Amino acid sequence: MSLAPLSATAAEVTHFRTFGFVRLRGAHDDVAPAVTEAFEDVLGRSSPGRQAGAGVSRIAERSDVLRAVLLADHRCPRLARRLLGTDVVYAGGDGVRHDGAVEWHRDGDHRALRLLKIVQYLDPLRGRTGALRIIPGTHRRGGSWDTFTAELDDPLRRLGMEPIDVPAFTVESSPGDLVAFDPHSYHASLGDCYGRRQITTTYASVPESDEARRELSDYLLADRPALRESDDLPALT
């Protein structure tokens, strides 16, 4: 499979760094059918979990097509290096068929670790059918947003508004689009979105501090509780 490199323009990089996300319209138009077929094939062969949907972790590693489209160095890794402005390490990802909404949240509460999620939604998504909602600018660390977690966890009780009314930008998408975002941003998918399919690959900036190395270790071990509880883990370098 011969694929052109993935990248981002200077304006798209500025967009990502200013707002915490960028939508690359049509970046996967040429491979969208093959990606969808591979997604269905992997989920069909697997025994996906059922927590909030059927999901397979590290789906890109389980399919030659997905490995070529997503993980080849000139594809998502190149895009991640461009957007984050650093060398990157692959930090996993998943393929999920969602059963419903995903409420407001951040992925972790990392102080030093920089993550990038690259998502391809395999169905057209609009505001009330599960499109990704992001509060632009909330990817930045250390400000007031870090103190408003309780408000975003329970907007009805804390703010007097339904989750779907929380002011945010809706990133509507088509199956050939890629959405790259910093998962430290507050994000959600709301509305009538049963069966929404997504493939995610996640990259981390190569950690340069002890805190970032520790946070990356925690992130990589998050779905491996048996390992996380061990005292004999090798330190990430």
Add this chain to the structure above:
Amino acid sequence: MPKPREVVRQLEVFGFAHLRQVASDAVGGLERGFGKLIELSADSASSERVTRFDILTELPELGRISRSSWVRGICETYFARHHQVITSDANALVGDSYWHSDGFYNTPFLRFVLYLDAVTHDTGALRFLAGSHRADNGWLGDPTRHVIRHRQDLGLDGDDVPAVVVDSRPGDVIVFDTNVMHAAWNGDVRRQLAFNCVGEPVTEAEQLDTRRYFLNRYVSGSVLIG
């Protein structure tokens, strides 16, 4: 109507709040009063914004809203002290309002806005960058410059900057901290009424901010006060 503490929390978190139909019973009186203040041409073909300041006396319906229990509740909770209406204005707005904040002050100011025409994303509705009213949220500097220079830096038209559009219909009130970045795009002629509130200034810095803010409502740009 959300409780005042909920509205205030929305203001603290996002910098703005949308209060649907809280002034619906005043729309008729506001429309009649607006017509006496600003005469719109029959074909709505105005090409320039028209503004009248200090209108609460001439527009008693708006004065009543500014003294209402819910406005008092929001202001007293937000400012945590006595407050006052510092300015008021009636506007016949035309066209776009570019991305900006109304200055960036350490002293908080609130602006209550009512549109007498339905406005949406393609007819001049207000839009906001949530959280940009707080200096510690990292919007100052390059991020704000990129938004203001949206075409050069982001390759976007102003209405494509990812923001929150607040569609509004007559009877709604939008209240915002005037530090927050806001804009309105794609608008034709639209009637707007507004008043601005501040907590009673106590410190010298608050008094200076309040004087500067007051004068800047009348004169675009930065007014220096020694």
